[in-house]
Amino acid sequence: MTEPLRLGIAGLGTVGAGVVKIIRQKAALLTERTGRPITISAVAARNRDKDRGVSLSDYAWEDDAVALAKRDDVDVFVELIGGSDGPAKAATEAALTAGKDVVTANKAMLAHHGQALAQLAEDNGCVLRFEAAVAGGIPVIKALTEGLAGNDITQVMGVMNGTCNYILTRMENAGLSYDQAFDEADKLGYLEADPELDVGGIDAGHKLALLAAIAYGTQVAFDAVELEGIGKVSIADIRQAADMGYKIKLLGVCRMTGRGLEQRMAPCLVPATSPLGQLDGGTNMVMIEGDQVGQIVMRGAGAGEGPTASAVMGDVMDIARGTRLSTFGQPASSLKLVTAAQVATPAPYYLRMGLIDKPGALAKVATALGEAGISINRMRQYDQTNDAAPVLIVTHKTTRAALDIALVAMNATGVVAGDPVALRIESV
Ligand code: HSE
Numbered sequence: 001m002t003e004p005l006r007l008g009i010a011g012l013g014t015v016g017a018g019v020v021k022i023i024r025q026k027a028a029l030l031t032e033r034t035g036r037p038i039t040i041s042a043v044a045a046r047n048r049d050k051d052r053g054v055s056l057s058d059y060a061w062e063d064d065a066v067a068l069a070k071r072d073d074v075d076v077f078v079e080l081i082g083g084s085d086g087p088a089k090a091a092t093e094a095a096l097t098a099g100k101d102v103v104t105a106n107k108a109m110l111a112h113h114g115q116a117l118a119q120l121a122e123d124n125g126c127v128l129r130f131e132a133a134v135a136g137g138i139p140v141i142k143a144l145t146e147g148l149a150g151n152d153i154t155q156v157m158g159v160m161n162g163t164c165n166y167i168l169t170r171m172e173n174a175g176l177s178y179d180q181a182f183d184e185a186d187k188l189g190y191l192e193a194d195p196e197l198d199v200g201g202i203d204a205g206h207k208l209a210l211l212a213a214i215a216y217g218t219q220v221a222f223d224a225v226e227l228e229g230i231g232k233v234s235i236a237d238i239r240q241a242a243d244m245g246y247k248i249k250l251l252g253v254c255r256m257t258g259r260g261l262e263q264r265m266a267p268c269l270v271p272a273t274s275p276l277g278q279l280d281g282g283t284n285m286v287m288i289e290g291d292q293v294g295q296i297v298m299r300g301a302g303a304g305e306g307p308t309a310s311a312v313m314g315d316v317m318d319i320a321r322g323t324r325l326s327t328f329g330q331p332a333s334s335l336k337l338v339t340a341a342q343v344a345t346p347a348p349y350y351l352r353m354g355l356i357d358k359p360g361a362l363a364k365v366a367t368a369l370g371e372a373g374i375s376i377n378r379m380r381q382y383d384q385t386n387d388a389a390p391v392l393i394v395t396h397k398t399t400r401a402a403l404d405i406a407l408v409a410m411n412a413t414g415v416v417a418g419d420p421v422a423l424r425i426e427s428v
Contacts, residue, residue, distance in 0.1 A: 002036040005320040006073055008100075010065035010091055011080030012045035015105055015132065017052040018309030019078065019316075024054065030313075034320035041073040069095035076101045076319055078312065084108035089117075096120045096128065103315040105132035105308060108197075111206035114213065114220035115335065118327035128327045129315035134207040135160050135284040137307025138300040139314060144214045144288065145329040151290025153215040155255045157428065160265075161204035162282035162302040163190045164230050164250040168267075169280045172238045172247065178231065190282065190303075200229035201250060205265040208252035211286075212263050213328045216256045217335055220328075221263070224340035228266035237421055240352055240392050241269050244378065247277040251426055260341035268424040269350050275299070276428050287428065346397040348377060348425040353410070354388030354417035355381070361415035362391070368413060372406035374398045388417035394425065 007023070009016055023030070023038055030038045042060035044067075062068040069077045069091040077095035079102060081088040088109050095102050102121065104110070110117065110130055121128035131141045135158070144153070159165050163185055170181040182199065185191055190198075197203045209222040230250050241248050246269035254263045270276045275297055279285045284302030289295050301307035318325070328335060355361050362381070369376060375396040382390040395403075403422055410416050 004037040004039045005034075005316070006039050006041045006075045007078050007316065008042045008044070008068045008071055008074035008076070009040060009078040009080065010044040010068050011082065012043060012052055012056075013080065014305045015308045015312065016043075016045070016080040017054055018305035019080070019312050020052075020054050020056070022309055022313050030317065030320075034317050036320055038316060038320055042068050042071055044068040065091035066094045069100065070098045074100060076103060076316060078316065079104040079106055080312070082106055082108070084112045089113060092117060093120060096124050096126050099124050099126060101126050101319050102128045103312055103319070104128070104130050105312060106130070107133040107203065107206040107210060111209050111220060111222040114210065114328070115332065118332035118335075121327055122332050127319060127324050129318065129325070130210070130327070131315050132308045132311035134210055135286055135298075136162075136300070136302040136304065137310045138284055138286060138298045138302070139311065140211065140286045140298055141214065142314065143296065143298065144211065145325060148288060148290050148293060148296070149329065151292045153288060153290050155253065155289040156208075156211045156215050156286065157251065157253045157426070158284065158286035159249050159276060159279055160207040160252055160284055160286065160302065161198055161201070161250055162284055163192075163198040164201070164204065165279065165284075166190060166282040167199070168230060168233065168238070168248055168250070171233070171235055172242065173280070175235065177235055178233060196229070199231055201227050201265045204250060204252055208254055208263055208265050212254040212261060213335065215254065216261060217328075217330055218261060218338045219335045221261070221338035221340065224261065224263055224338055226264040226266065226344070230267050233267050234421075236390070237352060237423070240390070241350060241423075242272065244350070244380070244392060244394060245272050246270060246350065246425065247272045248423065249276055249279070251276065253426060255345070257341050257345060259343055260339035262341045262344055264344065266424065268426050270426055270428050274428045344400055346399050348397055349395045349403055350423045350425055351393040351395065351420050353391050353420035355391045356387070356415045356417060357384045357389040358415070364413040364415050365391070365393075365410055368409035369393070369395065369406045371409065372402045374402055374406055
C-alpha cells in the first residue's frame with residue numbers, strides 16, 4: 001500500500017473535532033479518492049480532558065503546537081488554533097521551516113502574515129493551503145485558484161460573515177433591534193470570542209483581502225480594506241430600504257480599477273430580488289466575475305463543524321494526491337504590492353434623514369445635493385414622527401467624496417435633524 005499521509009492537528013475545537021471525525025469515519029473513501037491512507041499521528045490542544053465527541057486515544061498528545069509541528073511522524077501540520085499571531089503563527093512557521101506542508105483555517109493569520117508565510121512555504125518547498133479560512137464550506141479558494149485561473153477577474157463580491165447576515169436577517173424578518181438580534185446570535189453561540197471580529201466586519205474583511213490577493217495576484221493587503229461594521233444599521237434603515245426595494249447586507253467587494261485596488265467590506269444596499277438580497281440567515285454567498293466565464297455564484301454554509309472540516313479535508317486530500325499549488329495561486333515572489341484605490345468606483349447612495357417639516361426644507365436638501373453634482377433618482381417622505389419627517393433619497397451614481405460635500409452642506413442648512421445615514425447601493 002502507498003505510504004500514508006500523516007497529519008498533526010493543532011486545535012481541537014469544533015473544526016478540529018470535525019476533521020478527526022471525517023478521518024475516522026471516512027477512511028476508506030479518503031483512501032479510495034487519494035490513493036493513500038490519511039492518518040493522524042498526533043494532536044495538540046489546550047485541554048486534554050474535554051469531551052469532543054470523538055476518541056483521541058489512538059493519537060499521540062502534545063501540549064505544545066510547535067512541538068507537534070516539528071514531529072518526525074507528521075507530514076502535514078493542520079493549524080486550527082486561530083488568532084493572527086501567538087501559537088498559531090509560531091507553529092505554522094515551525095512546520096514550514098521543518099519542511100512540512102500546512103493546512104490552516106486561520107484567516108486572521110493569513111490576512112496579516114500571508115505574504116511572509118507564503119514565501120516561507122515556497123522557500124522550504126512546502127505548500128500552505130487555506131480553503132477553510134474563507135466562506136467555510138464553499139470551495140471559493142479552489143474556484144479562484146484553479147477553476148477560474150484562465151480568467152481576468154473583474155470583481156469578487158460577497159456576504160462572508162454568517163453571523164452578521166443572521167443579525168441583519170433577524171432584524172428584518174422578526175423586527176428585532178440590533179441589540180436584540182445580537183443577543184440572540186450570542187445565545188446561539190454564533191459570535192466569535194471577540195464579537196467585534198464579526199460585527200465590526202474584521203473577520204469578513206480578512207476573507208476579502210485573501211480573495212483579492214488570489215484574484216489580482218497582489219500581496220495580501222488587509223490594512224487597505226475599507227472596513228465598516230453593522231453596528232450602526234438601524235431597524236429604520238432596514239424597513240425603509242425594504243420599502244425602496246432593497247435589503248441591507250454586510251457586503252464585501254474587491255475590484256482592480258485604473259486607480260488601484262478597491263477592497264471594501266461595509267453595510268450596503270442590494271436589490272431585494274437579487275441572489276444576495278435573498279440570502280437569509282447565517283449563510284454565505286460569493287459572486288465572482290471573470291472576463292471569460294461571466295458570473296459565478298456560490299452559496300453555502302460559512303461556518304460550523306461539517307462545512308469547515310469539509311474545506312480542511314479538501315486541502316488535505318489535495319496534498320495526499322500530490323497537488324502542489326502556490327498559496328495565492330502564483331509564486332509568492334511574483335505577487336505585486338497593492339496600490340489601494342483612494343477613490344471608490346461611483347455608485348448610487350441611499351440617504352435617510354429627518355427633515356424639519358417646514359416650507360423650503362426639502363428644496364434646501366435638494367440644492368445641497370445639486371451643488372455637489374449629485375442627481376436625485378428617487379425620493380420618499382413619510383409622515384412626521386416626533387419633530388422631523390423621515391425622508392429617503394436614492395441618488396444616481398456619485399462618489400463618496402461628492403456625497404460628503406453634500407452632507408456637510410445639508411447639515412449647515414439647519415433643516416436636517418441629526419446626522420443623515422448614507423449607505424452605498426451595489427448593483428449585483
Ligand atoms: N464568524 C464567522 C461567521 C465564521 O460568522 O461567518 C468564521 O469566520
